[in-house]
Amino acid sequence: MTKLILAALCLTAIVSAQEMDEGMEMGQGSDMGGGKGVSFERDVLPLLRESCFECHSDAKRKPKGALRVDGRSWILVGGKGGPAVIAGKPDKSPLYKRATLPDDHDDVMPPNGEVFEKEQLAVIRKWIEQGADFGKWKGKQASAGAPVAGPTRTTEQAPRGADRYAIYRTLNEGVGAPPGAAIKKLQDAGARVAPVYPGSRLLRVEFVREAAATDDAVTRLLTGLRQHIAMLSLAHTSVTDRAMTEIAKMPRLVRLDLQKTAISDAGLRTLAKAKPAQLRRLNLYGTAITDKALANLTLPKLERLYVWETEVTAMGATDFRQRHPDCRVVASRDLPAAPAGNRQQGNNRRRGKKKK
């Protein structure tokens, strides 16, 4: 049990340090702009590629020690010894620890006398000390469709998208307990308010029950929980662009669902201006937004955008895709064509036909 908690803590630590740099603390740039810090892609990755990839990547059908270091999530998940890197703690990170063992030690990495130089070790150490920030690097992710070889096959392995929800754990660090009175008020107004995951201080707020009865008035109630709302759904409610002023002020908003509302380009403009740094999912299906709104929208972390049944054209969607290569834009619905004319469906009818 202790082990489990430790592992969980480590994982939290590593991602928190990393995500913090990326967006939470404003302007305190990560490796991208600076010259003084260690950059993962520039300084560390070449070392890993040179000395580790041969045995710890998809080059091997079964990577040694079930560890892969050719992708961010693989490093985070780690191998048999747990996560390969623990942010801020080089001496507890197997990746560094194994590399600093005496040259003749059985477990030293890389094996066969090809050990790292002192300077190289110093770079890795510094990188971990600084919070093990991967910057924008994601590396290899498990590819869809390909038969999965090696360690992912066993039921013991962590899920491939292990860092998929790491963001919530990170954001959770920056916030205190949500005020109970504000939650109560929101619930009284018909909202469902729940922690994003059990134990989290981040909130998921949605208006599911008789959604249409919810209107802009409700945004007043969101103010007190501004810091805590990570997932917000106003889908199918009667809110308008005016609600966006409040929504734009939520610093930890990761998921926003506005499908089938009266939100229009004006509302999206408000959102675009606020540049929500954490927004990863935006659902605008069934709204009246147009290409113009998308053209003005830049959301660096966005991973999914839903714009089916809007005024957005194929061209508008393509333009957005080009500016957001990591974002999947869902702009159409893939439904099977209705069955042709008199072809009958269902076994009972077919059977009836046969009887004739």
Next chain:
Amino acid sequence: MTLRKRLNGFDDVTRRDFVSGAAAGMLGLTAMPWLTSFASAADENAKAGNIPLGPATARNVIYLYMAGGMSHLDTFDVKPGAATQGPTKAIKTKADGVRLSQHFPLLAQQADKVALINSMSSNQGAHAQGRYYMHTGYQLRGTIRHPSLGAWLEKMRGRVNTTLLGHVVVGGGANTASRGFFDASLTPLPIGDPKAGLTNSQRVEHVTQERFEHRIHKLEKMNEAFRSKYNATELKDYAKVYEEAVRLMDSKDLEAFDISQETEAVRASYGDSRLGQGCLLARRLVERGVRFVEVVSGGWDTHSENFDRMGDLCPPVDRALAALLGDLEARGLLEETMVVLATEFGRTPDIREERNSGRDHYPKAFSCLMAGGGIQGGQQYGKTDAEGRNVIEDKVDVQDFNATIAYALGLPLEFEVYSPSGRPFKVGHDGKPVKALF
């Protein structure tokens, strides 16, 4: 048409389980009281800290159940060229390396969303037992009823929409979804015909609203004395069921049950089958905050004329499933909604010529499917041998299968819940979630 064939044609759910189903319904509220040891919706805050993992990958489940035992060789585990394959052909899909049988051309277009599990294995070879095991992860016993996944979910995580019911079964019967030994308020809502929606949910015309309220009030009065004298949990549950029914009657969310509000084109795209319309209803319900919807499709018990009947049985499933996946994706619902297709067992690789090419029950190896809710699409997980007889790679037993769904829903697999008789039970029993699917 022979009588045998005619019988086989009916939903086996109806045929086999009608009587026991009815009995269970009538006895539904007489279960023993049970102290709630796990938090539901309102207590989520309080229980915080017990499960420190992260948000679940899935929040809702649409569970399509092929009652009768779906032939794996003729659907998701094709073996072209094998003697056991019979006349069924394989087709390529949108996902590299993933093949389906010829009966699933529409699903093939959506294969990038789907994970086929070809290494299912059960130890229950009879319908009632197999179905029960599949739904609960526990074997059917005389002494206890185990809850199915929808009841576990509602018990542990509560409802999203507090007016609508927590979980719904369309076209089901006994040994499908059940509250098991949980309290009566966790009983799934049964819908017979998806087109009819929720029947008897409107106030009858000749009773005015006032009169209705008056009656409810009277009822309360009458019950009050009795309740204060016998303060038992099941009585409270019973009152709660009443209260909820009345609330639902007045709710605008009732329209969730009315699939006639969908356009003709959408309804047609799902197919005019019971399963198709059931899937459409399931989507409407999930959209409005119902977390677990099971849709049951019967007739898969193809002891005789397997190949003829697969040609009839599969196309409605193909169409319904393809439409459902496309529709969920476009609305942004697929990310958090896991679509599952399950059955109690597969069918014998050996073809029974004496019954016009039938196939018998075969629990040792069969196939199921998952999509959405965090599942990595475009993969085939597990393997059977060249003739589809034995699992040779990555066996997934029924408990693992249940545990995988529970894992996606973020339910604590190790959490023990005690039955009225004081015995511990876990969601997914002792199964290990197949994390490679995510």
